[in-house]
Every structure is written in C-alpha cells, then in structure tokens.
Amino acid sequence: DAGVIQSPRHEVTEMGQEVTLRCKPISGHNSLFWYRQTMMRGLELLIYFNNNVPIDDSGMPEDRFSAKMPNASFSTLKIQPSEPRDSAVYFCASSPRQDEKLFFGSGTQLSVL
C-alpha cells in the first residue's frame, strides 16, 4: 500500500486566498484525522472522521476552516480566507479501526504570506 497520501507537499499562498489540502487515506481504514503542527502549539487535532462522518471538529480553529470527506478514499481541508497565522504543517492520518495506531501522511507545508 502507498500509505496516506497528501497533496500538495508544499503550498505558498497570499493572505486572503482559498487553500485546499487533500488527503487519500489507506484503503480500508475507517478513521481519518487532520492535524496541524506548529512550533508554538505542537500537534493539534483539528477534526476526525469515522466512516466518512465528522465525529469531532472541536479543534477546528474558526469558521474559516472546513473539512469534508465525500467518500472513504478522499478528504479535503479548506481554509477560506487564509491568514499568515495559518502557516503550519498539516498532517492527515488514518487508522483501520478504533484504538489502532495512526498512519500519518508526509504532511503539507503551508505558508501564507
């Protein structure tokens, strides 16, 4: 299996622009997670899905952030409009079932100028 695939690897954009991050989980995994990593706050859970349904989005910083999982093989995290403080590495992870380990993608490095 190719593992969790995230795209793009790097994204540079200007403040106010819309940003869409993409994730393809490992086939057969039921749970998908979006994390944000910054030097100041470390790894923060933004949202997670179970069987394509959002279970907990309490970590989503504000209404500018939205996430979707239209099917079992694809998820997006959208920021609209983007701000410089959104600059971070965004990780997607999936797991086969509850209480199993997470498999992480390589992350998307987002820079908002």
Add this chain to the structure above:
Amino acid sequence: AQSVTQPDIHITVSEGASLELRCNYSYGATPYLFWYVQSPGQGLQLLLKYFSGDTLVQGIKGFEAEFKRSQSSFNLRKPSVHWSDAAEYFCAVAGWGTDKLIFGTGTRLQVFP
C-alpha cells in the same frame, strides 16, 4: 479533559548513552498511550503503544516505555542511543472507545557522536 505534558523540549545525549524521555498525562479513566517519532520532513511513526496488561511495553528500534498509573507517566527509554535516533518524539493519549488522539508538544532529541 485529556492532556499530555512533555516537560523536556530539547534533550542532547552522546551516542551510546542511555535515554529517558518524560511524558505525563491527564485522563480520568484508563488511557491508551502512545509514543511516536518524527524525522525531519516526515510524518509520524509509531514506536510503541500501551493498551492494557504488562506495564512495560517494547517497541521498535530498541525503545521501551513503562506505564506508571500512580505517577500518570509513560516515559520512553532506550539503553543505548544511536545517531539515527535524532528526531522529535511525541507522546500521545487516547481514551477507551475513542479515536481522538491528543499529542504532547514533543521532545527534540539531538545525538552527538
């Protein structure tokens, strides 16, 4: 609420020396505990996990961790560090029956030859 504290932001050791990375958690019930390692520019990889049973768990790459309920700790250890162990290490906690994994802020390990 669940939380994880890694009190050491940065640790430096000599190659061949022993290592202990500290992790304290806060959770009202029996937690699931994890240690992940992150190499530069990469996603996170699971080193080991504790769900129940023997409180001393063995992981990959020669790492082990001990769950001490009385101290709310899950410290990671390695008897002899190799230069390739230089990375960032994250402790994480999840509650039974939930997928929500909460990470500590990480400890950056530097290894000198």
